[in-house]
Amino acid sequence: MKPVTITRPLIRWLAISILSGLLLLGAVDTTVYVTNSGSKYHRETCTSLSRSKIAVSMEDALKSGYEACAVCNPPVPSQGRVVPPKTSPPQKSLYRINKTSLTKSSQAALARMIPGEVVGHVDGDTLRVRIPNPPPELKTLETIRMLGVDTPETVHPHKPVERFGKEASDFTKARLLGKQVYLAFDWELRDRYGRLLAYIYTPEGRCFNATLIQEGYGYAYVSYTFHFMEEFKDLEQAARQGKRGLWGDP
Ligand SMILES: [Zn+2]
Incomplete structure (x- = not known):
């Protein structure tokens, strides 16, 4: 088997892959907050959360159709990152x-x-x-x-x-x-x-x-x-x- 030569471009490619992987993970894991009845998601400190405050991942908030609050400017999906459509994961039907x-x-x-x-x-x-x-x-x-x-x-x-x-x-x-x-x-x-x-x-x-x-x-x-x-x-x-x-x- 031919040994892999570690070249400068290879190192750069590895660094970029690891970094972008970490960034993507960060976006998925970001916690945002929603209320019982509202349609926006918020930062933890937003005044809109005085009545109810439920922590969810940003990914879940986006998938449920919540939009970023215009007052507290919570994180938004990074440019070019595709939010998976609602139907992408396999879904069970309801057990009646x-x-x-x-x-x-x-x-x-x-x-x-x-x-x-x-x-x-x-x-x-x-x-x-x-x-x-x-x-x-x-x-x-x-x-x-x-x-x-x-x-x-x-x-x-x-x-x-x-x-x-x-x-x-x-x-x-x-x-x-x-x-x-x-x-x-x-x-x-x-x-x-x-x-x-x-x-x-x-x-x-x-x-x-x-x-x-x-x-x-x-x-x-x-x-x-x-x-x-x-x-x-x-x-x-x-x-x-x-x-x-x-x-x-x-
Ligand atoms: Zn807010």
């Missing part, structure tokens, strides 16, 4: 539990679910989740209302905090905030507030919606039909009998 014949939430297939990361906590049954490379029906950042479960109120503007509301909210936060989760869906994708309705699974394959009821942190929410209604009703019955969580003596 209502189209399966499953009878127990534990039988659902994690491999068919959409992965996400819990980036914000709202209440015992409501979370903010970041979904990398979302399929067309979903956004990169979603507020998710867990299906089939209702935890006592803690953040309602006109109602007092209900008994065990704080415990339920703390439980969800401790178990899920900052964690990887997997999402499965049912017959209806969103509620009237635009929140995504989902079953949230942990990487161990447990349905967290069911866990909340089982541990006595929430009620089976039966006003609207959902696939695991019978199982969730049974879990609530068992939690009542076991006097767990909100079913315990005051």
Whole structure:
């Protein structure tokens, strides 16, 4: 084999490749900030972030259609760098539990679910989740209302905090905030507030919606039909009998 002669042009080529590689990585990893409702992305210090502030990578912000704020001038993609189109990565289709014949939430297939990361906590049954490379029906950042479960109120503007509301909210936060989760869906994708309705699974394959009821942190929410209604009703019955969580003596 002929040895490679290290020439001056070769050294220059190597240096340029490594440098541009690092620059590209930097652009991908840049953290910017978005709000719950806005369409712009910002620097961390921008005054527009006083109400809500969610850290995302610049790449995710661009892919979700956010534009640079005109006030704080956050970083923009370097000239000539092509932002990959939304459809470039392989996307899973939504896993709709209502189209399966499953009878127990534990039988659902994690491999068919959409992965996400819990980036914000709202209440015992409501979370903010970041979904990398979302399929067309979903956004990169979603507020998710867990299906089939209702935890006592803690953040309602006109109602007092209900008994065990704080415990339920703390439980969800401790178990899920900052964690990887997997999402499965049912017959209806969103509620009237635009929140995504989902079953949230942990990487161990447990349905967290069911866990909340089982541990006595929430009620089976039966006003609207959902696939695991019978199982969730049974879990609530068992939690009542076991006097767990909100079913315990005051
Ligand atoms: Zn700004």
